[in-house]
Amino acid sequence: MRRLGRTLVAAVLTVTVITGTAGWASADTQRAVTGPLPGTAAWRAEPGPAAGAGVRPVRGLPDPESAGPREVARFFAALDPDEARALVRRHPLVAGNLDGVPVALRYLANRIAILASGEARYLSLAGAGRQILAFDPRGRGQVAEVFGDLTHAEHVAVVVPGSDNDASTYDRKRAPYSGPGGMARALRASTGDTTAVVAWTGYTTPVGVGLDAAQGHLAESGAARLTRFLSGLDAVGAADPALFCHSYGSVVCGLAARYADARDIVVLGSPGMRADNVAGLRTRARVWAAKGPSDWIDDVPNVEFAGLGHGADPTSAGFGARRVPAADAEGHTGYFVPGTQSLAAFAAIATGAAR
The missing domain is CATH 3.40.50.1820 (Alpha/Beta hydrolase fold, catalytic domain)
Incomplete structure (x- = not known):
């Protein structure tokens, strides 16, 4: 009973401290980002109109939600290098955040995605020499x-x-x-x-x-x-x-x-x-x-x-x-x-x- 009492007191103290009565900042509730990666719908639509005129579509793309990183890595290892870069350029937000994609391709994809975002607060991330392994806006x-x-x-x-x-x-x-x-x-x-x-x-x-x-x-x-x-x-x-x-x-x-x-x-x-x-x-x-x-x-x-x-x-x-x-x-x-x-x-x- 004494141990329960100490726990209750500590819990009350935790709430008191965190809600700001000890001078700390209270804050708005945040909602975790979940769901498919940005650009997933276009990625899944390939081959098709999303690939663009005159572009060779890539078939059998790993699904961003269900494919594991090793499956993704095997898929990219089997691609021709030019084909892989073209795919990344078409779908930078998916490729730049998809675990298992080769590191150099993710750097390329995220630079493209950051520049395309048009957000001034992110542009420095696309600077020379920066290696951005993930970028989700x-x-x-x-x-x-x-x-x-x-x-x-x-x-x-x-x-x-x-x-x-x-x-x-x-x-x-x-x-x-x-x-x-x-x-x-x-x-x-x-x-x-x-x-x-x-x-x-x-x-x-x-x-x-x-x-x-x-x-x-x-x-x-x-x-x-x-x-x-x-x-x-x-x-x-x-x-x-x-x-x-x-x-x-x-x-x-x-x-x-x-x-x-x-x-x-x-x-x-x-x-x-x-x-x-x-x-x-x-x-x-x-x-x-x-x-x-x-x-x-x-x-x-x-x-x-x-x-x-x-x-x-x-x-x-x-x-x-x-x-x-x-x-x-x-x-x-x-x-x-x-x-x-x-x-x-x-x-x-x-x-x-x-x-």
């Missing part, structure tokens, strides 16, 4: 960007961000190490450029620290998308990645852990992973956790009650994760700042040097 927009040679790198890392990240805000210039783009750049630089790093803003994130951030519905949708994305990396021959999951992104990674073919899962500034301990994640990956002394996430009660909260603190002794030193990480977003203990440890994990 629906909702607030989603994007994945690669730093390094994803196909040939010995090591791969994927940064999974938390709240307030989307296609137009993920690469923050004023706070360069607080968004997934800056985190990915810092991690790649700290490995001596030996690791390919993906900044994956591939799900609908919460806005602010409101009820969406306290609930799991966006994380559940994000976990499904992350799982498929990682299967796509495997299908094109990329190395098994280390996942670096920040804040609400750690909830996503916790839900995806049992399905993800990851070498390591690192959570930082985590409100919980929807598991009581590492065993509850049901993963073969090594699990690591970091939390700095000034991170406000420490004020969030680690409970899961009536759909609110995300469970145990991954940095607690009872959870069983390997601890990452983070004594000099400032605030909630200071973990990837150059020169910090946490970034040095992340680099060792990414390159497989950490034990």
